[in-house]
Amino acid sequence: MKQGYRETSAMTLSKSNILTFPLQAEPVRLTGKAAGGTICRAALDKLTAEERADYVASIVRPAIGFARRKGQRLESLPPQLRAWLLELCMLGDPTCLVVRDWLDGNPAFTAVREDT
Numbered sequence: 533m534k535q536g537y538r539e540t541s542a543m544t545l546s547k548s549n550i551l552t553f554p555l556q557a558e559p560v561r562l563t564g565k566a567a568g569g570t571i572c573r574a575a576l577d578k579l580t581a582e583e584r585a586d587y588v589a590s591i592v593r594p595a596i597g598f599a600r601r602k603g604q605r606l607e608s609l610p611p612q613l614r615a616w617l618l619e620l621c622m623l624g625d626p627t628c629l630v631v632r633d634w635l636d637g638n639p640a641f642t643a644v645r646e647d648t
Contacts, residue, residue, distance in 0.1 A: 573623055588627050591616045595631055606635045 576584060595609055595617055602608035609617065620628040 576623065588620065588625055591620065592627055592631050595635070599635055604635060605637070606632065609635075 576587075579587065591613065594613055598609050598613070599605070606614060617628055617632060621632050
């Protein structure tokens with residue numbers, strides 16, 4: 533069997549119908565939590581740059597998707613997703629700050645500027 537793949541057989545002895553699926557990477561989970569369930573800065577600092585980017589993307593992607601479907605405002609996000617986004621904004625993550633400003637209707641992100 534190929535390295536990095538797992539076998540899925542439906543209780544058959546014949547190998548003709550065995551499908552191999554690539555193993556997916558484990559999702560990034562933050563283990564360090566501060567009181568009240570907020571994200572601990574120390575837990576984020578322990579992540580590599582790539583892991584931190586994956587974690588931020590896992591929050592920003594659905595936030596933008598919900599905003600496109602339900603309306604461009606912070607209230608269109610599910611409560612837990614909104615809490616995660618705002619927690620990262622409090623920690624100073626630039627991507628989350630831009631998305632929050634976009635959802636709040638900051639004119640710098642919503643209007644076409646004609647002063648240039």
